Amino acid sequence: xxxxxxxxxxxxxxxxxxxxxxxxxxxxxxxxxxxxxxxxxxxxxxxxxxxxxxxxxxxxxxxxxxxxxxxxxxxxxxxxxxxxxxxxxxxxxxxxxxxxxxxxx
Amino acid sequence: xxxxxxxxxxxxxxxxxxxxxxxxxxxxxxxxxxxxxxxxxxxxxxxxxxxxxxxxxxxxxxxxxxxxxxxxxxxxxxxxxxxxxxxxxxxxxxxxxxxxxxxxxxxxxxxxxxxxxxxxxxxxxxxxxxxxxxxxxxxxxxxxxxxxxxxxxxxxxxxxxxxxxxxxxxxxxxxxxxxxxxxxxxxxxxxxxxxxxxxxxxxxxxxxxxxxxxxxxxxxxxxxxxxxxxxxxxxxxxxxxxxxxxxxxxxxxx
Numbered sequence: 001x002x003x004x005x006x007x008x009x010x011x012x013x014x015x016x017x018x019x020x021x022x023x024x025x026x027x028x029x030x031x032x033x034x035x036x037x038x039x040x041x042x043x044x045x046x047x048x049x050x051x052x053x054x055x056x057x058x059x060x061x062x063x064x065x066x067x068x069x070x071x072x073x074x075x076x077x078x079x080x081x082x083x084x085x086x087x088x089x090x091x092x093x094x095x096x097x098x099x100x101x102x103x104x105x
Numbered sequence: 106x107x108x109x110x111x112x113x114x115x116x117x118x119x120x121x122x123x124x125x126x127x128x129x130x131x132x133x134x135x136x137x138x139x140x141x142x143x144x145x146x147x148x149x150x151x152x153x154x155x156x157x158x159x160x161x162x163x164x165x166x167x168x169x170x171x172x173x174x175x176x177x178x179x180x181x182x183x184x185x186x187x188x189x190x191x192x193x194x195x196x197x198x199x200x201x202x203x204x205x206x207x208x209x210x211x212x213x214x215x216x217x218x219x220x221x222x223x224x225x226x227x228x229x230x231x232x233x234x235x236x237x238x239x240x241x242x243x244x245x246x247x248x249x250x251x252x253x254x255x256x257x258x259x260x261x262x263x264x265x266x267x268x269x270x271x272x273x274x275x276x277x278x279x280x281x282x283x284x285x286x287x288x289x290x291x292x293x294x295x296x297x298x299x300x301x302x303x304x305x306x307x308x309x310x311x312x313x314x315x316x317x318x319x320x321x322x323x324x325x326x327x328x329x330x331x332x333x334x335x336x337x338x339x340x341x342x343x344x345x346x347x348x349x350x351x352x353x354x355x356x357x358x359x
Contacts, residue, residue: 012300019299025121066296073144076120077231077289088272 006051013058014039020065025072107163108222108281110153112187113212114146114169116178117232130330132201142178144294145227147185148287151294152257153225154186161259164188166219170208172197176310183305184297190310191215195322202324207315209241214318216246221282223264228253228286239286249279252286 014035021031042054118124119139126133142150156162167182169175170193179190193211195203216224224246229236243250251257251266258265260278267276269288279285297305315322343349353359 016299019302020296069296070293073120074289074293077144080231082289092272 009055023069109164110162111166111216111221111224112149112153113226114167114178114182115143115230116140116171116175117143117230120144120231126331126333132331142181143227143230145287147294148291149225149227150182150185151292152287168215170211171195171200180305181297183308184301189308192312194314205235205237205241207322208238209245210320211318212242213245223281224284226286228288239284243284248282248284250284251279253288254285255288255290
């Protein structure tokens with residue numbers, strides 16, 4: 001039997017994950033199915049230490065998701081708004097290199 | 106130095122959504138499309154929250170102009186750390202023709218009303234890409250502006266702002282009150298978690314209209330046509346240099 005404190009933590013982890021799933025790139029439905037499968041797979045776990053370990057793993061997944069969402073957004077914006085900036089840097093490097101070859105002192 | 110910060114958060118179509126143009130070319134499809142806070146405004150909110158954590162700012166007021174759903178955007182801002190919110194309600198139909206000049210007038214009025222010392226906005230919204238609101242707000246308030254901020258630091262009683270400019274950065278000193286606009290590299294916005302969204306529901310949200318603020322929203326533009334960007338034409342493969350030159354000559358490029 002799971003202690004009520006652990007039960008609450010598992011429940012809140014589940015709710016938090018589902019909430020974050022709304023932003024999942026492959027869609028909420030996809031995320032929800034995966035999330036449910038994992039929780040169901042571990043529903044028979046009774047050892048408090050093992051539950052603790054699984055909750056910690058869930059917290060880790062939350063952090064990973066946050067990092068994934070941030071990076072995805074940052075990269076999209078960078079591509080959309082700063083693409084020519086990268087090109088300009090490359091162009092500058094190229095012209096510097098050419099200059100070096102032309103004046104090898 | 107404990108300033109009051111006013112931050113703008115626009116509700117826009119989510120960055121990950123593929124935007125579709127309406128068949129009658131009057132605008133883009135917004136019904137049933139996922140919306141979220143403009144990513145540059147998230148950066149602005151995050152910066153205000155970090156300034157509060159550094160005790161530079163004592164209170165953060167988030168503002169959003171637009172239809173009722175903007176309140177969700179404001180909840181997100183408050184979940185990230187804003188203390189209170191002001192929703193300036195503008196019906197969806199009317200909001201279509203609202204331009205940076207109108208928003209700048211609203212923000213300038215609010216900045217005066219709430220006695221803000223610093224107004225932090227995203228440099229541009231990802232829907233209309235205007236990049237004008239911060240500049241115009243500064244003009245209406247007659248305050249200094251530090252736009253495209255990549256770093257904000259305290260410098261005595263002023264702020265030292267590092268700005269993104271072509272090919273590098275520029276650091277300027279601005280006296281407060283000032284208007285700042287956030288560039289992409291200013292910070293990494295935190296995620297508005299579920300518990301924080303729930304807590305944000307208890308934070309105060311004030312509702313106002315443009316009329317309350319004495320701002321005239323009469324449209325200054327008329328949308329003539331909204332169109333998809335042209336589709337890129339398919340390329341061609343050539344076997345050798347001679348063929349390439351012939352092709353280019355045929356196209357009149359050389």
